[in-house]
Amino acid sequence: MAFAPRVFSGMQPTGNLHLGNYLGALTRWVEMQSTHDCIYCIVDLHAITASWQDPKELRQSIRDVAAAYIASGVDPKRTILFNQSQVAAHAELAWIFNCTARLGWLNRMTQFKEKAGKDRENASIGLYDYPVLMAADILVYRATHVPVGDDQKQHLELTRDIAQKFNSDYREQIAEAGYADGQFFPLCEPVIMGPATRVMSLRDGTKKMSKSDVSDLSRINMTDDHDTIAKKIQKAKTDMDGIPSEEAGLAGRPEADNLVGIYAALQNGSKATVLTEFGGAQFSTFKKALADLAVAKLTPVNAEMRRLSADPAEIDRILKNGAERAAAVAQPIISETKRLVGFG
Ligand code: TYM
Numbered sequence: 001m002a003f004a005p006r007v008f009s010g011m012q013p014t015g016n017l018h019l020g021n022y023l024g025a026l027t028r029w030v031e032m033q034s035t036h037d038c039i040y041c042i043v044d045l046h047a048i049t050a051s052w053q054d055p056k057e058l059r060q061s062i063r064d065v066a067a068a069y070i071a072s073g074v075d076p077k078r079t080i081l082f083n084q085s086q087v088a089a090h091a092e093l094a095w096i097f098n099c100t101a102r103l104g105w106l107n108r109m110t111q112f113k114e115k116a117g118k119d120r121e122n123a124s125i126g127l128y129d130y131p132v133l134m135a136a137d138i139l140v141y142r143a144t145h146v147p148v149g150d151d152q153k154q155h156l157e158l159t160r161d162i163a164q165k166f167n168s169d170y171r172e173q174i175a176e177a178g179y180a181d182g183q184f185f186p187l188c189e190p191v192i193m194g195p196a197t198r199v200m201s202l203r204d205g206t207k208k209m210s211k212s213d214v215s216d217l218s219r220i221n222m223t224d225d226h227d228t229i230a231k232k233i234q235k236a237k238t239d240m241d242g243i244p245s246e247e248a249g250l251a252g253r254p255e256a257d258n259l260v261g262i263y264a265a266l267q268n269g270s271k272a273t274v275l276t277e278f279g280g281a282q283f284s285t286f287k288k289a290l291a292d293l294a295v296a297k298l299t300p301v302n303a304e305m306r307r308l309s310a311d312p313a314e315i316d317r318i319l320k321n322g323a324e325r326a327a328a329v330a331q332p333i334i335s336e337t338k339r340l341v342g343f344g
Contacts, residue, residue: 008143024149071304082322196265205254245279
């Protein structure tokens with residue numbers, strides 16, 4: 001069966017979204033709305049896997065992330081926008097996939113190893129099972145394209161493995177149901193594109209920009225104001241050399257490479273164009289231009305987030321409507337999956 005193109009992606013409502021989330025994923029989500037049927041999710045079931053979340057704060061975070069999506073350009077009329085826990089089919093399909101995925105596959109997941117750290121025995125089962133739920137998120141809509149940052153690549157490979165094994169485990173039932181090419185679930189394509197698929201920490205160019213870094217100076221939050229953004233860029237770590245004229249000159253210089261990549265992504269251009277403009281300049285000049293660009297891009301988003309957040313009832317209404325629309329897409333797919341497996 002040729003699958004109709006459909007986009008799915010999600011973010012966790014754990015604390016503030018940052019520039020990595022914005023440039024690595026959100027800007028791509030917004031672009032894809034004009035060419036695809038899109039479903040964007042706030043993955044609250046995933047949010048409780050790494051650590052206990054205060055329920056009041058979690059509820060607030062869900063609304064904040066919804067506001068960040070909309071302020072960045074996600075259009076809840078055109079696109080389905082909802083929070084994962086409100087569509088039960090995600091958890092139902094995850095259970096079936098728990099019996100499709102193999103322990104050996106999950107044992108290879110690098111993100112689990114990083115997040116669990118040394119205290120593995122104390123990690124939740126949910127953290128270990130996180131990528132299986134992610135596969136269910138995508139496949140419960142039979143999504144074909146998944147725009148994400150580079151760190152999600154391995155999880156998407158696992159999603160493809162799960163789809164393939166399910167298609168193979170139930171090949172007779174799938175053929176009987178009339179799927180001529182034996183494909184019940186699609187093998188989705190990761191969409192990892194642009195100059196900022198991996199935005200690095202402003203304090204250490206070898207570490208990913210992340211919500212969990214103890215230093216707030218390491219990241220630009222989408223809620224940061226004008227002065228904070230400028231201060232963080234001014235304090236960003238650099239090396240002794242200036243801006244090179246060619247990309248080869250960024251090799252082995254992770255901090256310079258990161259700042260140039262951020263500039264390129266904010267400008268919706270390439271690193272090569274940035275280097276043509278700034279090659280030979282000192283970091284002080286480049287940082288000033290970067291701060292101005294970041295402020296110009298992010299402060300209107302920030303203002304819109306605050307405007308939307310002032311009306312939580314409206315956000316709740318949007319999420320409820322999105323959950324109803326998402327459930328309507330997922331329902332026939334989960335029902336058919338259960339029938340193939342032999343349930344009911
Ligand atoms: P989360 O919330 O950790 O990240 C959300 C998105 O932001 C991207 N990202 C980055 N991109 C570039 N540079 C960075 N420093 C950076 N940090 C984060 C992530 O790659 C991601 O695209 N597991 C997912 C959430 C999820 C999901 C899904 C995604 C759950 N189910 C189904 C796609 C499809 C995650 O990492 O969320």
